[in-house]
Amino acid sequence: MKTNMNLWCGTGEFSCVTSTIKKILALFLVLGFALSTQNAFAEHPGAPSDNGVQPMYVDGNPTCSELSTGIEGLMEFRINDPGEGMFGDGDIMVDIDIQPDKTFDWTVSGGVIIQSIFVKGGPAGNLYEYYSDGGAITTSDGGLHSPVNHKNGNYYGLSHISFCYTPGLPEITLVKDCTFGEVVGGDALRYNYELTVTNTGTLPLWDVKVVDTTAEGIDGAGSHTTNVGYLDVDGSQIITGSFVVSQNGILNHAMATGATEPGGPVATEDMASWECPEQNLLGSLSLEKDCDVVVVLNGYGDYGLQVNYSGEVCNTSEITINDVFVQDNKDPNPHFIGTLTPMGTPGACADYAGSYVPVPGEGELGEGTPGFYVGAFTDMVTATGVPVFGDLSPVMPAEAECTLCPQCVDMEMCPTPASAINLE
Incomplete structure (x- = not known):
């Protein structure tokens, strides 16, 4: 049975013509939206990368x-x-x-x-x-x-x-030199270093850092670290510094690092070592001595002679000398001085003093010579010590002549000088 569309259309709220037009318009809208969507995506590269690079x-x-x-x-x-x-x-x-x-x-x-x-x-x-x-x-x-x-x-x-x-290849090169500076305080040495860092690769370098690792280990973290920053290809920078060490000569190490992007990981590094040279630092001492002869009462109620000697020992070098001793060759008791600081500083010199009873048989005239024939009694003091660096230079002994008899007012009453005695 046929449906009478005209009757239905005629009795509806809208006419058939109106309904048809609406369907056609909806179809055009769908097609238009599809076409507009395709046009929107046409030649569209899409979203940027995770690093923000827009394609x-x-x-x-x-x-x-x-x-x-x-x-x-x-x-x-x-x-x-x-x-x-x-x-x-x-x-x-x-x-x-x-x-x-x-x-x-x-x-x-x-x-x-x-x-x-x-x-x-x-x-x-x-x-x-x-x-x-x-x-x-x-x-x-x-x-x-x-x-x-x-x-x-x-x-x-x-x-x-x-x-x-x-x-391309990131590469960094570090060259080092270490030279002696000076003695510090008598018991330490200052060394100077020079570091040359160069970008020897084919890429620019960021976050370039140079560390003198030996110096930093001695003087404290960070004090010998240089943040160079950026180095272009073939670019270089010179870094200088110094450190104080309590040893004579040291193998000094340094390191350089660089990245291929700011804040990036280390892409290249280099290490350099250089011998900080040992120095020929000799310690030296000088001696002065005086002596007097006096008459003293011995333990047996008798009078006898006694030699009183005194003097000064000095450090004549730029380094500290420890364990200094002074010894008189006629006195069995050595004098412990201790430490002498470098020349020109407080504590560079020290006094010493001692005494002994002279024995004529030990004089220049030989055993058995009467004491009144000895015109002068000669003895010497020597000094030894341990320098903090190197060795001790030979110390010239300090010599003094002690006259056993006091100077006479009447020369005829004085003993005959030893040089004038005729032993025959």
Whole structure:
């Protein structure tokens, strides 16, 4: 049975004409929305990468040399039908990690500069530029993708990925020199160092830091660390400093590090060692001595002679001398002086004094010679010590003649000088 559409249309709230027009308008709206959506996605590169690099939509299938002109030594590493894993060509090694939304992450190694990356998918591709401004070196990024598919708003599947790169290698070189400065306080030495750090690689370096590790270990952390900062290719900087050490001669070490991007990990380092030379620092002492002969009462109630001697021992060098002793060759008791500071400082000299009973038989005239024939009694003092550096120079003994008889008012009553005695 046929339905009478005219009757239905005539009895409805709206006429058939009105209903038909509404359907046609709705269809146009759907078609228009679809077309506008496709136009919105047409030639759309999509969102930026995790590092904030905005891709550029590029038609066709260009090579790296076509995408980036004027870059000397530019090379291309192309991965067709990319999947997850490690890929390389001997100069570059790339680790690819593909995500479910058709984006991928990459990490590169092998000492290269990634100039740009072209991601092909569908009729075109996305170009990510990384080093066009000559700035920091990028070694990894994430969220890269092909252009947006205008039919569904998703990214096209990955057809191939081209890494456009130039060979490059970060390298830093450190040269060191260490020289003697001066003696400090008599028991320490100051050494001066000079460090020359140079960017000898093919990449700019950031966060360059130079540390004299030996000096820092002696004087405290941070006091011998220099933050150089940025070093362009072939750029260099000289760093100087000094440190005080309580040993004569030392092997001094230093280190330099640098990164290929600000705040990045250490990409290159170098160590340098240099012998801070041992110094020929000799200690030296001088001696002075005087003596007097006096008459004293001995323990047996008799009178006898006694030699009283005294003098001064001095440090005549620039280094401290420890364990100083003074010894009179007629007195069995040595004099312990202790430490003498460097020449010209308080404590560089010390007094000594002692006494002994002279024995004529020990004089120059030999055993058995009567004492009244000895015109003078000669003895000597010597000094020894231990310098903090090096050895002790030979110490000249201090000599003094002590006349056993007091000076006579009447020369005829004086003993005959020893040199005038006729032993025959």
